[in-house]
Amino acid sequence: MIPAEFEYSKANTVDEAILALSLSEAKLLAGGHSLIPALKFRMSRPSMLVDISRIQELKGIHEEDGEIVIGAATTYAEIMADDYLRSQLPFLAAGTSTIGDMQVRNYGTIGGSLAHADPAADWPAMVLATDAAIEVKGPEGKRRINATDFFTGFFTTALDENEIITAIRIPVPPEGTVGTYQKFAQPASRYAMVGVAAVKTPGGKVRIGITGLTEKAFRASAAEEILSGKALDDNNIDAAVEAAFRDTEPMSDRFASAVYRKHLAKVYLRKALLEIA
Ligand SMILES: Cc1cc2nc3c(=O)[nH]c(=O)nc-3n(C[C@H](O)[C@H](O)[C@H](O)COP(=O)(O)OP(=O)(O)OC[C@H]3O[C@@H](n4cnc5c(N)ncnc54)[C@H](O)[C@@H]3O)c2cc1C
Incomplete structure (x- = not known):
């Protein structure tokens, strides 16, 4: 797997990188751990890579x-x-x-x-x-x-x-804020089949971010509404988990079907809520 030819340039400042981007069919290179595989599969064929990894x-x-x-x-x-x-x-x-x-x-x-x-x-x-x-x-x-x-x-x-x-x-979180990230990792790559980040502020506000389940990461707003300002007890957690993904259309691929992904999401949301409780 060999990428198509490209020029390489190293930017020393953000403005240099922006200028280089606007002058050519360029792509930014940071850690390269998503971009380089995409170049090798020729899913991306930029004429130039602008390396931003050393911009202080x-x-x-x-x-x-x-x-x-x-x-x-x-x-x-x-x-x-x-x-x-x-x-x-x-x-x-x-x-x-x-x-x-x-x-x-x-x-x-x-x-x-x-x-x-x-x-x-x-x-x-x-x-x-x-x-x-x-x-x-x-x-x-x-x-x-x-x-x-x-x-x-x-x-x-x-x-x-x-x-x-x-x-x-x-x-900056108010003192007493708690948070957790719970994920079911794809065993080979460690990417999230489902990942749930949950934060609770001392005022009782709960925010939940979900990844891996659908085509883009999203806030589990229905669950947040049920929980905000309330005790994180078994009844409220049950209600939030049930409501969270009611209208969600999960992805399905060779690693996990949509039904299995939704099941994982409920299990990992519950784990996350119990953790912040
Ligand atoms: C084996 C393997 C396992 C991995 N496992 C996980 C995992 O478990 N969880 C996970 O989250 N990720 C995982 N990744 C992906 C990894 O986190 C990537 O490094 C990340 O997605 C991209 O970051 P990067 O710095 O490498 O970006 P690059 O590959 O350099 O760039 C990725 C894209 O972002 C653009 N870009 C980069 N920086 C900027 C910027 N500052 N502004 C605008 N555009 C920018 C680039 O132009 C490119 O299009 C894995 C990757 C590999 C190879």
Whole structure:
């Protein structure tokens, strides 16, 4: 499997990368763990790869204006090792540790995962449950896209042509917030057959992000409504699990039928709710 020919260029700044994108039929290269396989299968044939993996302004995690800011080119391994993030929302590091294998976690980036929007990827569920905003920059400047509006379909997002994800901005959680990520992993790749991220604030608000079940990650709004402000007891959890996927049309593939996926989703939603309870 050999990719079609392409040029390679390394960007030192976000603006350089945006310029390179607008000048040619280029694609951004971050960790390469989704893009390189796509090139090898010739599902994608860009004329140029613009490497953004070393752009310093896209790296690292810090707090700014009441938000946890994760640079788009921060790798999974860096996310797992970050003490500040672990002190605020430890389940994000734990959830990230379930992605792929060590090589994938050393190269793969949060921005690459969100831009690729694989329906079985893990981070989409986690950005939904944490009420994150995706910060992007393009030729027209910066804008923020709420995670709930970001995933628009099968491998598609609200990113415009020539826009780059620069950061993921998660509101600093009020003290006492709890969260969890529960997934049934595909045994070979570790992608989520079903993944459920759930967060409960001390005020009783519950947010739930689901991945792996349908063609795009989504918020389980019916379950959230049943649970918000209520005790997470057996009756309420039963009602939420029953309501969560009533109108959902699950994917079906060689790994799992639609019926089995919906069953898994209910089991893993229950596990997640019991965990945050
Ligand atoms: C064996 C294997 C197992 C895996 N298992 C899992 C798993 O269990 N869970 C999981 O979630 N994922 C899994 N992955 C996918 C992995 O997480 C990828 O690394 C990730 O989906 C893409 O991140 P990347 O940095 O490698 O992006 P790349 O492959 O470099 O890029 C992916 C796409 O995003 C675009 N892009 C990259 N960065 C940006 C940006 N900042 N702004 C805009 N567009 C951008 C690229 O142009 C490209 O189209 C696995 C991959 C492999 C190879």
